[in-house]
Structure formats: C-alpha cells, structure tokens
Amino acid sequence: MSRRRTSEQRLSRLLVMLPWLMERESVPLAEVAERFGLSEAEVTEDLELASLCGLPPYADELIDLFIDDGVVFMGVPRVFTRPLQLTSVEAFELLVAVRAALRLPGVDRDGALVRGLNKLAAALGEPGIIDEDVTIEIEQPPAVDDLLEAVRRVEVVGMEYWSPSNDETALRRVVPRQVFTDRGRWYVTGIDTGLGASIDAIRTFRIDRIISLERTGEFVDPPDEELPAPGEWFGDPALTRARLRLPASLLWMVEKYPVDEIDHLDGGDVVEVVLAVTSEHWLARLMVRLGPSAEVIEPERWCDLRRSAAEVILQRYDSG
Amino acid sequence: MANPVERLTNLLALLLETSNPLSLHQITAELAGMYPEGLSASRGQFERDKRLLREIGVPIETEVAVGGDEAGQTRYWIDRHRYELAEVDLDDDERRAVQLAVAATRSRSDSAQAALWKLGAGRAGSEAIAAASIPNPPQLTTALAVLREAIAARAAVEFEYRSAARAVEPLGLLLRHGFWYLVAIDREHGERRTFRADRIEGEVVVGEAGAFERPSVDLAAAFPADPKLIAISDSDSEVLRTALVRVDQPQASLLEGDLGPQSVHRRGEDGSVEFSIEYRNPEAMRAWVLGFGPDAEVLAPDELRFGVIEWLRSTLEAR
CATH class of the missing domain: 3.30.70 (Alpha-Beta Plaits)
Structure with missing residues (x-):
C-alpha cells in the first residue's frame, strides 16, 4: 500500500509523533503506525529522516532515536518536545465536535467529556460549556433512547417499518448497532435478521418511518462486523446517479440529501446537481416537489418520472 | 539537495533553537548544502518553506535588522511559547471522551484528527454508538474558524454571497439540520440577516476588532427551523x-x-x-x-x- 504523501503531511505527522514518542522512550513500531494512521514503512522512513536532523553546535543528533527489531527507541529529547499549537481550524472543529457530542443521546453531561471541554476551553482561551457565539442544534425523536439502549444491550427489537418504495408496512426484527443523525434526520443501522429466511444484512432505517417499536428482551452475542460509516451508503458507488437541472432557488430541497456535485450554470440562476438515487420512487417524489422548471437530464429512463408522479397525485385531487 | 522533509525539519529546529533572529544568509549558512546555490534560488526555496510552515500553523516571527552587518535584512525566528501547545493536562478518561466525541461527530477531517494527535489522543474510529454527521469541507471550516474569531473580536467582516458583496457585523454561528448559518447584521440595511455559511464565496475579510457592540442574541430563534414557517418576503x-x-x-x-x-x-x-x-x-x-x-x-x-x-x-x- 503505497501512496504519495506531501512534505506538508509528513512534517505535520512528525511534529505530533515526536513529542508522543519522547514521552514514552520506547514503543513498538506497529503501535506507532496504527496510532498515526501510517504503514510501518512510512513511520520508519519519516523517523529516519528526522534522526538525520542536526544543527551546530550539537555534537550528537538533534533528534536522538533508533529503530531496532520493530521497536522505536527515543534518546534524550532536545527539540520538538511539545506538539505545535492548534490552528484556529483545528480548535474550531475540536470544540464543535465536543459540544455536538454533548447534545447526543447517552452522553454523561457531568462526566469526562465536560471536564475535558472545560480544560480545553481554558487552554485555548475559549468559553467553556456555554458558548454564546456558536449554537449547535441536535433534536432527537423519542425512539432514539430505546434504540440506543438496545444497541448497548445487543438486544433484538421488533419494529413495524414503513417502506415508501413499495408502500408496505412490515414487521422487522433488527439488532440495532448504531443511531445517527444526518441533515436533521435520524437513522438506525443494525442487523436486519430478515423477512422470512433471507440472509442477515446490515441495513439502515429512517427512524421517522418506524411506526412502532418493541424491545423483545432477546439478546444476541455482540457481532464483530464493521459498521459502515454513517451516511456512507449514499456515497456507495453502486448506487445509480442522476443528474438534475433546476433553478438555484430550489436547491435547498435537493441539499437535504447528500449531493455529489453542484454546477452553477447561466450566471448561477440554474444549477445541475448529481446525486445518488436510493429508489426510483424517492426520485419521483423529489421531481414532483421540484416541479415544472426542474428536470432529470440523466439517465434517460427517469426523464419522465416527474410527469408520471404528477399524474398519480392529480388523480387524487380530481376524484376529491 | 536534501529531502524536503529533512530540510523543513532542520529549518524548524534552527528557528526554534536560535537565541538570535537569523537572516536568510545566516540560515542558509547554518543549513549548509540544504538550500540551492545562488541568492535568488535559495530565496525562492526559503519563501516556499516559510509558507508551508505557516500553513501548518507554525508562527514565524520576522523583524528588519537595524544597524550592523545585516542592516535592512529581514530576520526570522520562532517564539517557542507561541509555537508550543499549552499544557492541557487531560486525564485519560477525558482524553478518551474527546476522542470519542470526534468519532461521534464524524469529524473525520484531517484537522479534527490533527487536533486529537496534538492532545495525545489516538485515532478517531467508528466506535461511537450514537453519532451526528457534521459538515466539514475544508473551505467551509476555514471560513467558520475565521468567522468564529471575528465574532469573538467584534470585528466586522466582508464576503461575497450570491454574487453580491456583503459587509456584516457577525453575531453568531448556528448549526441546524446539517447546515451552518451565520447570523449577522447587514451593515447596509441595518437589519439582521442569516447566511448559509457554505454559500459564502471566496475569502472572509476581517476588519478591526471592537467595531461594534454585540447585542444578546438567541441564535436558535434567528429563523424558524421549519421551512414552511420561513417567510421569504413581507407580503x-x-x-x-x-x-x-x-x-x-x-x-x-x-x-x-x-x-x-x-x-x-x-x-x-x-x-x-x-x-x-x-x-x-x-x-x-x-x-x-x-x-x-x-x-x-x-x-x-x-x-x-x-x-x-x-x-x-x-x-x-x-x-
């Protein structure tokens, strides 16, 4: 696994790796690699470069280290004993992450995270737990607490779930593994133990489509499958992409969903967007919401979706 | 010529360790063989190195020498106190909690991870059982960090938005439904406005600190969360x-x-x-x-x- 790393990336990584190593004196190479997201060869290459670093009037190397038998040994620290300060972007992202996490369900609001936040804020000269300048809103539906408890206990839940693509409600048995929110919606990812005899699969469900939820009191062994990162299924290259053209004023409707690409045309009044289509049904509804001035450019088989969807809804109004 | 990483590490160490500010001439003499021969070539390489170091957050101080052999020359050094991260002294459980917070917010950007490493924490993985995706493309977070500082400093800012130049007094940032909003007072109209931060075009230019008084604001009430309730016009x-x-x-x-x-x-x-x-x-x-x-x-x-x-x-x- 070889990849090109820029000098900037290599130097930044070295400047966090060196102080960490200096506090420890000897660390297995494999552990360094794992911790800093590098291969062992990359760690070796970078540390060997650093060990060449030398300035007069030092007789010895400035950074005294050697690697022997898969272990990194550090000598007497001289320079780079402390990490570089946080950049303003790093500090911002870190504090946002901590404050957002405090609004997630299941977080102990008197616990380690709050203490950590207060120490960080003090060190960075930022406000502590209450920041009047930045508000992070995360609202959660009531079902989230039950689902999260089921995740902790590795418990099977029974849920009546409505699926819009076939407009059917089915009872599913799911072992929830994670709950998450993305663009204001909540999802639960879990092992769908199958309708009938089909194979268990990791699936993501929208919590606002769960009609009823029941904790079964049945527990299973913790599965060791890796979960997909939340939101990643939208990025799944296997999903078909559609290219839409619409007035820029309607972009907000499309941006509720993960969009691969947005191109502004005609001085910005018209946009073309490319997005993953999870179901034809979903795209049809989106197109009818976008209305007469929006169209599917590609693929061709979906160009007429808006018309068929509009027709079906009109029938309801005509008969009413 | 030396490997760029080796040269940069040496330059950084030199500027950190020096007891006196150093001119380019002195730097290239100390780092013999690392910079190209000839003043303009070595100057060009040094300028690129300096820019790269500043981009990763290294504060490089400069002064112009008065008198002596180096009169009129720019001299460089790094103030160790400005370079080094202040001691944060996180306990192990606090450090783990912060790492989990980054994992839980899917802030899998390089910046959030770099911050964790600097604090002695490890890699944020997918260990969180409750998570929130927070948008963090680099251009957006750079603008947000600049706005955050401008709000704290009570500095007016200027930027392009929907192809028009805006001058505003920034009051706060709001993260709602996966989008960041800037709540600000438009200086031209004297009215409160909300801007989608990801639609700010180009760079945010920050004015002088202390340019306005910040009223107390409820950022969440700046506009309705439900789009059905957002009036576009006063009609x-x-x-x-x-x-x-x-x-x-x-x-x-x-x-x-x-x-x-x-x-x-x-x-x-x-x-x-x-x-x-x-x-x-x-x-x-x-x-x-x-x-x-x-x-x-x-x-x-x-x-x-x-x-x-x-x-x-x-x-x-x-x-």
Whole structure:
C-alpha cells in the first residue's frame, strides 16, 4: 500500500509523533503506525529522516532515536518536545465536535467529556460549556433512547417499518448497532435478521418511518462486523446517479440529501446537481416537489418520472 | 539537495533553537548544502518553506535588522511559547471522551484528527454508538474558524454571497439540520440577516476588532427551523395561515408521532387523518405536502389547494 504523501503531511505527522514518542522512550513500531494512521514503512522512513536532523553546535543528533527489531527507541529529547499549537481550524472543529457530542443521546453531561471541554476551553482561551457565539442544534425523536439502549444491550427489537418504495408496512426484527443523525434526520443501522429466511444484512432505517417499536428482551452475542460509516451508503458507488437541472432557488430541497456535485450554470440562476438515487420512487417524489422548471437530464429512463408522479397525485385531487 | 522533509525539519529546529533572529544568509549558512546555490534560488526555496510552515500553523516571527552587518535584512525566528501547545493536562478518561466525541461527530477531517494527535489522543474510529454527521469541507471550516474569531473580536467582516458583496457585523454561528448559518447584521440595511455559511464565496475579510457592540442574541430563534414557517418576503401572502391536509395511513401515524396529537383536526373512518398545519411560505408548504406523494391532499385553504393542482398540471405538461 503505497501512496504519495506531501512534505506538508509528513512534517505535520512528525511534529505530533515526536513529542508522543519522547514521552514514552520506547514503543513498538506497529503501535506507532496504527496510532498515526501510517504503514510501518512510512513511520520508519519519516523517523529516519528526522534522526538525520542536526544543527551546530550539537555534537550528537538533534533528534536522538533508533529503530531496532520493530521497536522505536527515543534518546534524550532536545527539540520538538511539545506538539505545535492548534490552528484556529483545528480548535474550531475540536470544540464543535465536543459540544455536538454533548447534545447526543447517552452522553454523561457531568462526566469526562465536560471536564475535558472545560480544560480545553481554558487552554485555548475559549468559553467553556456555554458558548454564546456558536449554537449547535441536535433534536432527537423519542425512539432514539430505546434504540440506543438496545444497541448497548445487543438486544433484538421488533419494529413495524414503513417502506415508501413499495408502500408496505412490515414487521422487522433488527439488532440495532448504531443511531445517527444526518441533515436533521435520524437513522438506525443494525442487523436486519430478515423477512422470512433471507440472509442477515446490515441495513439502515429512517427512524421517522418506524411506526412502532418493541424491545423483545432477546439478546444476541455482540457481532464483530464493521459498521459502515454513517451516511456512507449514499456515497456507495453502486448506487445509480442522476443528474438534475433546476433553478438555484430550489436547491435547498435537493441539499437535504447528500449531493455529489453542484454546477452553477447561466450566471448561477440554474444549477445541475448529481446525486445518488436510493429508489426510483424517492426520485419521483423529489421531481414532483421540484416541479415544472426542474428536470432529470440523466439517465434517460427517469426523464419522465416527474410527469408520471404528477399524474398519480392529480388523480387524487380530481376524484376529491 | 536534501529531502524536503529533512530540510523543513532542520529549518524548524534552527528557528526554534536560535537565541538570535537569523537572516536568510545566516540560515542558509547554518543549513549548509540544504538550500540551492545562488541568492535568488535559495530565496525562492526559503519563501516556499516559510509558507508551508505557516500553513501548518507554525508562527514565524520576522523583524528588519537595524544597524550592523545585516542592516535592512529581514530576520526570522520562532517564539517557542507561541509555537508550543499549552499544557492541557487531560486525564485519560477525558482524553478518551474527546476522542470519542470526534468519532461521534464524524469529524473525520484531517484537522479534527490533527487536533486529537496534538492532545495525545489516538485515532478517531467508528466506535461511537450514537453519532451526528457534521459538515466539514475544508473551505467551509476555514471560513467558520475565521468567522468564529471575528465574532469573538467584534470585528466586522466582508464576503461575497450570491454574487453580491456583503459587509456584516457577525453575531453568531448556528448549526441546524446539517447546515451552518451565520447570523449577522447587514451593515447596509441595518437589519439582521442569516447566511448559509457554505454559500459564502471566496475569502472572509476581517476588519478591526471592537467595531461594534454585540447585542444578546438567541441564535436558535434567528429563523424558524421549519421551512414552511420561513417567510421569504413581507407580503400579505406570507402571513401565518393554517392548512388542512388529509394524510393516509401509515404515514398519518408517523406524522402524528412527529407533530403530536394537538395537530389532529379530524380522524377519518378509513384511518386517514386531517391535520392542521401552520405555514407562511406557500412554496415550502406545497413541497412538504407533495413529499407524501398521492398519500396526502390539501383540503384548505383553496388558494393552496388550487396552487398544488396548478403546480401538478404544469409539471405534467412541462416539455
């Protein structure tokens, strides 16, 4: 696994790796690699470069280290004993992450995270737990607490779930593994133990489509499958992409969903967007919401979706 | 010539360790063989190195020498106190909690991870059982960090937004439904405005600190979270109204769970439910109803019902 790393990336990584190593004196190479997201060869290459670093009037190397038998040994620290300060972007992202996490369900609001936040804020000269300048809103539906408890206990839940693509409600048995929110919606990812005899699969469900939820009191062994990162299924290259053209004023409707690409045309009044289509049904509804001035450019088989969807809804109004 | 990483590490160490500011001439002499021969070539390389170091956050100090052999020359050094991260002294459980917070917010950007490493924490993985995706493309977070500092400093900012130059007094940042908003007072109109931070074009230019008094603001109340309630204009067509919408099962149950029983106007024998829904923005209202497809129908008011029908007809007839 070889990849090109820029000098900037290599130097930044070295400047966090060196102080960490200096506090420890000897660390297995494999552990360094794992911790800093590098291969062992990359760690070796970078540390060997650093060990060449030398300035007069030092007789010895400035950074005294050697690697022997898969272990990194550090000598007497001289320079780079402390990490570089946080950049303003790093500090911002870190504090946002901590404050957002405090609004997630299941977080102990008197616990380690709050203490950590207060120490960080003090060190960075930022406000502590209450920041009047930045508000992070995360609202959660009531079902989230039950689902999260089921995740902790590795418990099977029974849920009546409505699926819009076939407009059917089915009872599913799911072992929830994670709950998450993305663009204001909540999802639960879990092992769908199958309708009938089909194979268990990791699936993501929208919590606002769960009609009823029941904790079964049945527990299973913790599965060791890796979960997909939340939101990643939208990025799944296997999903078909559609290219839409619409007035820029309607972009907000499309941006509720993960969009691969947005191109502004005609001085910005018209946009073309490319997005993953999870179901034809979903795209049809989106197109009818976008209305007469929006169209599917590609693929061709979906160009007429808006018309068929509009027709079906009109029938309801005509008969009413 | 030396490997660039080796050269940069040496330059950094030299500027950190020096007891006196150093001119370019002195730097290239100390780092013999690392910079190209000739003043303009070595100057060019040094400028690139300096820029790279500053980009990763290294504060390089400069001064112009007065008198002596180096008179008029720029000299460089690094102030160790400005370079080094202050001691944060996190306990192990606090450090783990912060790492988990980064994992839980999917801030899998290089910046958040770099911050964790600097604090002695490890890699944020996918260990969180409850998570929130927070948008963090680099251009956006750079703008947000600049705005954050400007708000704290009470400095006015200027930027391009929807192809127009804006000058505003920034009051705060709001993260809602996966988007960052800047709440600010538009200096031209003297009115409070909300800007989508990801639609800010180009660079945010920050003015002098202490340029305005910041009133106390409830950022969450700056604009309604529900798009149906956001009036775009001050016209009469956007006063608060109530629509009656019939929704079929099973979506009616889902909606009732979301809105609460007080939104129910009447229950039909077939299980359908008539909901009372408040709105100001007819376009957003229409889009909301159409999201239910043929499972929902506007019953009242007439102008909304006919508006939906007209919209559907023109969609059906569009070329």
